[in-house]
Amino acid sequence: MEQTLVILKPNAVQRELIGNLISRFEQRGLKITAMKLCIISTETAERHYREHLGEAFYEGLISFITSGPSVIIVLESLAAVNIVRSMVGATNPADAAPGTIRGDYATSPGHNMIHASDSTESALREIELFFSPDEIMSYKLSVRPWL
Numbered sequence: 001m002e003q004t005l006v007i008l009k010p011n012a013v014q015r016e017l018i019g020n021l022i023s024r025f026e027q028r029g030l031k032i033t034a035m036k037l038c039i040i041s042t043e044t045a046e047r048h049y050r051e052h053l054g055e056a057f058y059e060g061l062i063s064f065i066t067s068g069p070s071v072i073i074v075l076e077s078l079a080a081v082n083i084v085r086s087m088v089g090a091t092n093p094a095d096a097a098p099g100t101i102r103g104d105y106a107t108s109p110g111h112n113m114i115h116a117s118d119s120t121e122s123a124l125r126e127i128e129l130f131f132s133p134d135e136i137m138s139y140k141l142s143v144r145p146w147l
């Protein structure tokens, strides 16, 4: 099984879409193995988005992602990284297909609602950044054999 990290960004929390977005992942068959509501610190945000240091949007990205509570989630399934990325949609909501989260709820790249790891390597790094090993639950869902 593969794990991936999702962040419901501060505007998703403010727009009261937490339950709606989590439902999409549950309905698809992704298992929640860790979850918390927190205000991401500037230090953690800078580590999380280190690849974007120097980009024109970097300062705005850090100030937005630290501006209020976010929901941080670890999701697990076969091919979780690719499945969740495809559910999230293109970075620029203008390019995101209807039916994807960004295609259904967002219009601007700066407020595109949600983060999802872009590779298994990123997922491992990002999960470690936000969760300690004891915060990640290992458990069985009885519906698993039906998926």
Ligand code: IDP
Binding pocket: 052, 057, 061, 090, 091, 109, 110, 111, 112, 114, 115, 116, 118
């Ligand atoms: P991703 O979230 O789809 O993986 P990345 O290229 O990794 O996209 O960019 C990280 C985040 O930086 C995006 O989710 C978005 O919030 C922000 N971002 C990326 N490109 C732009 C831009 O051109 N303008 C404003 N914000 C951007």
Ligand code: MG
Binding pocket: 118
């Ligand atoms: Mg990215």
